Amino acid sequence: GAGVSQSPRYKVAKRGQDVALRCDPISGHVSLFWYQQALGQGPEFLTYFQNEAQLDKSGLPSDRFFAERPEGSVSTLKIQRTQQEDSAVYLCASSLVTPVGRAPTYEQYFGPGTRLTVT
Amino acid sequence: GQQVMQIPQYQHVQEGEDFTTYCNSSTTLSNIQWYKQRPGGHPVFLIQLVKSGEVKKQKRLTFQFGEAKKNSSLHITATQTTDVGTYFCRGSGNTGKLIFGQGTTLQVKP
Numbered sequence: 218g219a220g221v222s223q224s225p226r227y228k229v230a231k232r233g234q235d236v237a238l239r240c241d242p243i244s245g246h247v248s249l250f251w252y253q254q255a256l257g258q259g260p261e262f263l264t265y266f267q268n269e270a271q272l273d274k275s276g277l278p279s280d281r282f283f284a285e286r287p288e289g290s291v292s293t294l295k296i297q298r299t300q301q302e303d304s305a306v307y308l309c310a311s312s313l314v315t316p317v318g319r320a321p322t323y324e325q326y327f328g329p330g331t332r333l334t335v336t
Numbered sequence: 337g338q339q340v341m342q343i344p345q346y347q348h349v350q351e352g353e354d355f356t357t358y359c360n361s362s363t364t365l366s367n368i369q370w371y372k373q374r375p376g377g378h379p380v381f382l383i384q385l386v387k388s389g390e391v392k393k394q395k396r397l398t399f400q401f402g403e404a405k406k407n408s409s410l411h412i413t414a415t416q417t418t419d420v421g422t423y424f425c426r427g428s429g430n431t432g433k434l435i436f437g438q439g440t441t442l443q444v445k446p
């Protein structure tokens with residue numbers, strides 16, 4: 218079946234431009250996560266949705282970062298007035314909350330990421 | 337704040353040698369997950385550990401969760417070139433925070 222998809226795969230933006238990054242999670246996955254991964258580093262948590270509710274946005278580095286998931290499926294991460302330090306790979310992951318009565322499993326399925334370069 | 341430290345950052349081994357990466361948290365974790373990321377790829381889930389002292393095996397990979405649920409290790413026996421990549425642990429704290437370690441990049445010389 219289809220995995221998590223992200224678009225665009227690569228984005229070059231001039232400093233000060235706004236960008237919008239899209240994530241299509243696996244169909245039926247309730248949870249959706251955004252991460253920022255700098256070169257040579259582990260993914261850094263940005264924000265988390267359960268359905269359309271943004272339950273945790275504590276990782277967003279500034280108010281220039283905004284994420285939404287209005288219908289509980291596709292999500293968009295928007296970065297306003299991009300800065301050079303925003304250059305990174307932005308990863309989206311989704312997970313299926315297991316039914317009640319089974320051992321909790323929060324395996325996350327990652328998309329290929331969007332590589333953002335701010336010049 | 338909560339931190340997850342992973343060591344070593346890099347490891348070069350000869351094919352056939354063993355490899356271990358360690359993950360240490362500053363606070364107790366409710367569970368820990370391990371992911372592998374190939375060069376140019378995205379993280380792929382390997383396993384999740386939940387119980388204190390838990391040990392799980394996947395072929396040549398052995399995963400351990402410490403008794404205090406503050407540390408974990410991934411051991412690969414007899415590495416192969418297909419094991420090349422960066423291995424990340426991801427801790428989940430009691431507050432629900434998700435924190436990745438910095439990763440250990442494994443290079444295997446044939």
